[in-house]
Amino acid sequence: MKFDNINRRVFLRASAVAGVSLATPTIFTSASRAQDFCNAPTGANVAFGFNVPQTGSYADEGADELRALKLAVQHLNGEGDGGMLNTFKGTPLKGSGILGKKVSFVTGDTQTKSDAARASAKRMIEKDGVLMITGGSSSGVAVAVQSLCQESGVIFMAGLTHSNDTTGKDKKKNGFRHFFNAYMSGQALGPVLAEAYGKDRKAYHLTADYTWGWTQEESIKNATEALGWETVKTVRTPLGAGDFSQYITPVLNSGADVLILNHYGKDMINSLTQAVQFGMRDKQVNGKDFQIVVPLFSELMAQGAGDAIKGIYGTANWDWKLENDGTKAFTKSFGQEYGQPPSQAAQTCYVQALLYAHACETAGTFNPEGVIAALEDLEFDGLGNGPTLYRGADHQCFKPVLVVQGKENPKDKYDLLQVVKEVPTADVTYDPSIFGGELGPVSNKC
Amino acid sequence: MDAFLLQLLNGLDKGGAYALIALGLTLGFGTLGVVNFAHGALFMLGAFIAVLVNRLLRLETVTIDPDQLTPWGTPAEIHTPLVQAWLGDFGAVLLQYSVPLSLLVAVPIMLLFGVAMERGLIRFFYRRPHADQILVTFGLAIVLQEVIKHYFGANPIPVSAPPALSGSANVGEWLGLGPGVYYPWWRLVYLSFSIVMVGLVIAFLQFTTWGMVVRAGMQDRQTVGFLGINIQRRFTIVFGIAAMVAGMAGAMYTPIVPPDYHLGMDFLVLSFVVVVVGGMGSVAGAVLAGFLLGVLQSFASMNEVKDLLPGIDQVVIYLVAVVILLVRPRGLMGQRGIMED
Numbered sequence: 121m122k123f124d125n126i127n128r129r130v131f132l133r134a135s136a137v138a139g140v141s142l143a144t145p146t147i148f149t150s151a152s153r154a155q156d157f158c159n160a161p162t163g164a165n166v167a168f169g170f171n172v173p174q175t176g177s178y179a180d181e182g183a184d185e186l187r188a189l190k191l192a193v194q195h196l197n198g199e200g201d202g203g204m205l206n207t208f209k210g211t212p213l214k215g216s217g218i219l220g221k222k223v224s225f226v227t228g229d230t231q232t233k234s235d236a237a238r239a240s241a242k243r244m245i246e247k248d249g250v251l252m253i254t255g256g257s258s259s260g261v262a263v264a265v266q267s268l269c270q271e272s273g274v275i276f277m278a279g280l281t282h283s284n285d286t287t288g289k290d291k292k293k294n295g296f297r298h299f300f301n302a303y304m305s306g307q308a309l310g311p312v313l314a315e316a317y318g319k320d321r322k323a324y325h326l327t328a329d330y331t332w333g334w335t336q337e338e339s340i341k342n343a344t345e346a347l348g349w350e351t352v353k354t355v356r357t358p359l360g361a362g363d364f365s366q367y368i369t370p371v372l373n374s375g376a377d378v379l380i381l382n383h384y385g386k387d388m389i390n391s392l393t394q395a396v397q398f399g400m401r402d403k404q405v406n407g408k409d410f411q412i413v414v415p416l417f418s419e420l421m422a423q424g425a426g427d428a429i430k431g432i433y434g435t436a437n438w439d440w441k442l443e444n445d446g447t448k449a450f451t452k453s454f455g456q457e458y459g460q461p462p463s464q465a466a467q468t469c470y471v472q473a474l475l476y477a478h479a480c481e482t483a484g485t486f487n488p489e490g491v492i493a494a495l496e497d498l499e500f501d502g503l504g505n506g507p508t509l510y511r512g513a514d515h516q517c518f519k520p521v522l523v524v525q526g527k528e529n530p531k532d533k534y535d536l537l538q539v540v541k542e543v544p545t546a547d548v549t550y551d552p553s554i555f556g557g558e559l560g561p562v563s564n565k566c
Numbered sequence: 567m568d569a570f571l572l573q574l575l576n577g578l579d580k581g582g583a584y585a586l587i588a589l590g591l592t593l594g595f596g597t598l599g600v601v602n603f604a605h606g607a608l609f610m611l612g613a614f615i616a617v618l619v620n621r622l623l624r625l626e627t628v629t630i631d632p633d634q635l636t637p638w639g640t641p642a643e644i645h646t647p648l649v650q651a652w653l654g655d656f657g658a659v660l661l662q663y664s665v666p667l668s669l670l671v672a673v674p675i676m677l678l679f680g681v682a683m684e685r686g687l688i689r690f691f692y693r694r695p696h697a698d699q700i701l702v703t704f705g706l707a708i709v710l711q712e713v714i715k716h717y718f719g720a721n722p723i724p725v726s727a728p729p730a731l732s733g734s735a736n737v738g739e740w741l742g743l744g745p746g747v748y749y750p751w752w753r754l755v756y757l758s759f760s761i762v763m764v765g766l767v768i769a770f771l772q773f774t775t776w777g778m779v780v781r782a783g784m785q786d787r788q789t790v791g792f793l794g795i796n797i798q799r800r801f802t803i804v805f806g807i808a809a810m811v812a813g814m815a816g817a818m819y820t821p822i823v824p825p826d827y828h829l830g831m832d833f834l835v836l837s838f839v840v841v842v843v844g845g846m847g848s849v850a851g852a853v854l855a856g857f858l859l860g861v862l863q864s865f866a867s868m869n870e871v872k873d874l875l876p877g878i879d880q881v882v883i884y885l886v887a888v889v890i891l892l893v894r895p896r897g898l899m900g901q902r903g904i905m906e907d
Contacts, residue, residue: 177828179720353869358880362823362832363580365753366867366879369572372748374869389722390823397750397822399734424824426724440637455638 157487157564158273159249166221166486168193168473169250171241171265172279174229177360177386178257180420181465185255185279186227187458188466192473195453196223203453204474207446207502211474212481219480230256234264241265245272245566251486252277254472257385257465259283259332266295273564275488277472280465282384282416284335287516288555293562294488296495296515298437298475299468302336303550305415305435306343308521308543312433317378317411319348324376326367326391328383329356336382340415344380352376357387364391368398377405380413388414389424396428417524419463422536429526429536436522438467438504439539446504461534471503475510488564509545513552515559521548568738568747573864575737579753579822581860582760586815587833588840588852589767590808596784596847597801600688601699606830606837607707608809611679612672612816613825614714617723619668623649623661663728665821672813680809684802707830715827722824727752732821752821759818763811764853770807771849780804784847839887845900855898859883 161167170189173182194200198215205213217223226248228240237256244250245268253269254277256262262281269276270292278286278297282305287297313321323344327337333356341351352374357367368391371379379400383391395401395412403410417434440451440461450470454462462470475495483490496512508519523541530536587609594602626645634642650657660667687706691699726732731751738747771777783790783797790797816829823829840859844851865871866882890898 175715175720177720177826179715355869355872360828360832362829365576365579366573366864369576370569370867370869372572373569386722386826389724393724393824394822397732397734397752399748399750402733421721424722424724426726452638455636456640459640461637 157489158566159245159251161221161249161251161486164222165224166218166480167248167250168223168225168476169228169241169244169248169253170225170255170469171228171230171237171244171253172255172469173232173257173261174227176232178232181257181280181385181418181463182230182255184420184463184466185257185469188454188462188470189225189255189473191454191457192470193223193225196474196477200457201453202449204446204450204470204503207449208474208478209500209502211478211500213474213477218477219484219486223477226250230258230261230265232258232261234260237261237265238268241268242272245269245274250274251488252476254476255279255469256281259286260330262286262297263290263331266290266292270294270560270563273488273566275476275491277476279469279472281332282336283332284339284555285331285557287514288335289557291514291557291559293492293515293559296472296475296510298472298517299464300435300437300519300521300548301516302332302339302415303555304521304548305336306339307548307550308523308541309340309413309415309433309435310343310347311543312523312541313344313378313413314347314349316433318408321349321378321408321411322352322376322406323349323378323380324352324371324374325354325380325382326364326371327354327356328387329358332384333382336415337380340380340382340413349378357383357391360386362390364394365398367391368395368400371395371400372398372403375405377408378411378413380415382415384416385418385421386424388418389421392425392432393428401431417537418465419534419537420465422526423533430528432526433540434524434537436464436524436537436539438464439522439524439537440467440534441539442504442522444504444506446502450504467504471505474503475500489562492562507545511552513559514555514557516552518545518549520545568743569868571737571741571743571747572749573868574861575749575753575757577861577864578857579757579860580863581857582757583815583819583833583856584837584840584860585764585853585856586760587812587837588844588856589764589849590812591837592841592844592847592849592852593804593808595841596849597780597804598684598688598692600691601696601703602688603700603703603834604683604707604710605703605808605812606832606834607710608676608680608812608830609816609819609833610714610825610827610830611710612676612813613820613829614718614816615672615675615813616665616668616725616817616820617718617825619671620661620664620725623657623664625649662726665725665727665817668817669814672817673810676810676813677806679813680806681802683809684805688805707834711827711830718827720826722826724824725820727755727821731755756818756822760815763814767807767811768849768853776800836883839883841897843887843890843897845897848897848899848901851897851899859886862886 172185195203195205226244228244230237241253252275256279259281262278266276276295284301284303325337327333381391400410414432414434417436422429451461479491479494480486483494495510498510501507505519508517510517520542522539524537525540527538591605594600625648629644630641631644632641636642734748735751737749780800840855844855862882867879
């Protein structure tokens with residue numbers, strides 16, 4: 121036997137071939153396949169990341185989202201009364217975790233700032249190994265975190281975000297939104313406004329100067345103009361202006377007879393309270409009673425507006441007073457746990473957590489590829505909003521939209537809004553191409 | 567003309583708040599030479615004293631009624647207001663006038679808080695650089711904010727003006743402009759309140775012996791000390807008065823903007839600009855600059871102006887500050903020697 125032709129190079133080549141052939145069978149085992157996607161769970165747990173505002177102006181909404189998400193984790197793990205798992209039609213989830221793994225969670229603080237939200241999401245993905253991020257109370261933050269999740273190969277189940285851009289111009293393959301959007305608010309609210317206030321109206325918009333405000337102004341303007349209203353003027357106001365008097369007084373002499381406040385949160389409370397102080401609701405213009413409209417209500421914030429909100433129209437994604445099994449089940453378990461009814465921010469986050477779990481369970485994997493395929497064009501029912509479709513083309517949920525009105529005689533601080541109309545899904549559905557944007561490819565690598 | 571009048575009133579109103587905050591800031595500069603970044607937080611504390619008084623007047627007893635159920639199936643709570651149960655209609659009136667009443671509470675609390683803040687924290691920073699003073703007072707402001715947020719939450723809390731003073735006044739008719747020009751009563755009250763407060767502080771400094779000594783101390787601390795006067799103690803009290811004025815301004819402001827923990831920060835930066843434009847340490851300058859910048863900001867927000875120069879409402883104050891500082895580096899009424907080492 122001659123060994124002198126086996127030099128170092130040949131030996132290495134031969135060992136490499138041997139090594140690969142020895143390793144081959146393990147490619148088909150789950151332990152190795154788990155490395156195929158980012159943060160594949162290896163232990164007995166699967167981690168969710170709850171990225172909610174815990175400080176800053178939206179801290180109270182963030183706290184409510186966190187309450188709901190903790191409840192969702194309890195229910196998924198089989199603790200508590202099961203909440204909406206009992207009413208979620210056709211789900212394989214049984215309260216025994218997801219695919220045999222127990223759900224755990226970590227939390228982060230978005231501070232309602234895009235950079236802080238991205239930093240805390242990044243920490244949860246890289247350090248805590250979360251597979252899915254949910255929560256949030258601002259469209260600016262949602263768009264930023266969604267694009268981070270796309271880059272990082274995890275799923276983003278958006279919390280409260282109402283800008284058209286989240287599932288429009290800035291949509292991503294890894295991002296999903298259960299909450300409704302500004303376009304739907306316009307389509308739902310327009311006819312109700314025309315019926316209540318007539319078709320010959322002159323509107324003046326005050327708009328929060330960021331992505332959500334712009335898309336809402338455009339959507340409401342288009343919807344009301346289609347009904348015959350005229351838009352006198354649209355004015356952008358800086359976020360957190362506090363005193364809006366300098367923007368409100370010009371409305372009084374503009375000839376407008378409707379004021380539309382495209383404000384959310386603190387800005388909404390301040391501008392609405394001040395508009396009422398300036399006597400706008402007692403005013404007559406063009407022979408008609410002057411009216412104020414707040415297209416997107418926040419119940420938690422409405423408590424801050426006090427009496428000013430009475431009689432004012434707006435829209436909502438969900439309300440705890442709805443008469444359906446899912447809503448009743450959720451309100452019951454939330455109320456018993458925390459002594460207060462859930463807000464719409466809480467409901468949307470709870471549902472998002474359940475839907476993600478449902479998608480993993482039906483797909484049989486935590487791999488984003490399978491999860492996304494399971495969520496796209498998913499039709500579900502029993503989660504409080506009636507029959508709902510997760511549209512595959514833009515990852516936006518389609519379901520009835522609520523038109524709500526500030527109650528004249530509320531029983532308590534949780535009873536501020538009444539549902540005036542449930543606008544059917546068909547009336548708020550639109551062609552996904554109108555907002556542009558591309559979903560792009562699935563991302564599942566870290 | 568109507569629009570002009572309304573924006574003038576808006577500006578004076580805003581200017582009133584700026585002036586009251588800047589007044590205290592400038593007194594701090596002038597007497598103790600301290601840059602107090604917690605001054606906005608004192609305004610916020612005052613606002614929350616009004617909230618607290620309102621809450622105390624609303625205190626209720628809670629009993630559980632097992633016969634009634636909440637929508638989520640737990641026994642309902644029955645709330646009975648305490649003050650009204652004790653005092654009847656008078657209790658209800660007290661609640662309606664909670665904002666003016668809260669001034670009675672705010673005066674001693676804020677005065678004491680100001681003195682405690684100066685004795686407990688600020689005095690250790692007299693000989694340290696201004697950057698250290700800024701850091702420590704800014705830190706204090708953050709602590710105060712977080713404490714308030716812990717107890718009152720992050721959302722704004724509405725406090726209503728007395729019913730007799732809510733709604734709008736027919737300003738147009740008073741001035742003979744014809745009907746249709748209305749302005750909220752409480753904003754007129756706030757404007758008058760700020761003018762009276764400014765007048766009282768200036769009168770106190772200008773026309774009392776006590777105030778004269780303080781002014782002398784601002785000019786030349788050492789000489790006043792040589793005359794056997796404990797000028798430091800007077801300066802401490804002036805600091806307390808500054809805190810008190812900020813607190814009262816905050817309490818009265820609550821019906822205009824529902825306060826939240828961040829209210830002070832919203833005013834702080836602008837108030838500093840007001841002080842710098844008015845002239846460091848000049849009380850009259852701060853008041854003048856406060857009203858001036860408030861009015862300018864309002865006029866810059868008029869649609870006619872914004873159509874010509876978009877976004878001008880956001881920057882006008884800073885533009886004017888730059889121009890004034892270029893022409894008069896010590897500000898409108900600044901004097902030589904203050905904050906100039």
